[in-house]
Amino acid sequence: MVAPEGVEAQTCVMTGGGETWARAYYRNTSGAELRSVLTLMGPGGRTVELHCALPAHDEPGSCETPRSPSAGGPDGYAAVAEYAGAGPAEEAPLLLRAGSDRAPTPEASDRPEASG
Numbered sequence: 001m002v003a004p005e006g007v008e009a010q011t012c013v014m015t016g017g018g019e020t021w022a023r024a025y026y027r028n029t030s031g032a033e034l035r036s037v038l039t040l041m042g043p044g045g046r047t048v049e050l051h052c053a054l055p056a057h058d059e060p061g062s063c064e065t066p067r068s069p070s071a072g073g074p075d076g077y078a079a080v081a082e083y084a085g086a087g088p089a090e091e092a093p094l095l096l097r098a099g100s101d102r103a104p105t106p107e108a109s110d111r112p113e114a115s116g
Contacts, residue, residue, distance in 0.1 A: 003083070003096035006030030007054070011098045013040070013077045019067040021048075022079035024098070026061055028054040034095065036083045040065045043076040054083070 002008045006029040014021050022040035034054040041047050052063035065079075079100040085092040 005095045007083045007096050009081055009096055009098040011079045011081045011100050013074055013079050013100050015074050018070055020070045020077055021065045021067040023064040024081040029058050032056050033086045034083055035086055036081050038063055038081045041078045043071045
């Protein structure tokens with residue numbers, strides 16, 4: 001996703017080794033330092049939140065939540081990253097909100113049939 005104010009972002013849920021975490025990729029072309037909040041939402045209302053600072057340069061970067069043991073499959077998780085200007089939270093405008101897509105659920109006709 002791209003905001004007119006100069007921030008590009010992509011957010012995803014990562015899994016591996018029995019762990020799950022959120023990762024946000026970003027590029028800050030605004031010319032000013034920005035801040036973001038990356039939130040991983042999991043089964044049972046569990047959430048993990050991480051605050052990240054985005055330097056004022058045009059280089060791609062990323063931030064990610066700590067890894068935690070998975071509770072179910074990846075389709076039970078979602079991630080959202082919100083990007084805002086620096087300064088007091090009540091004064092900084094929200095520039096962009098980027099969310100992860102849920103894993104698609106295959107239709108019955110898309111499932112492979114067993115042969116034998």
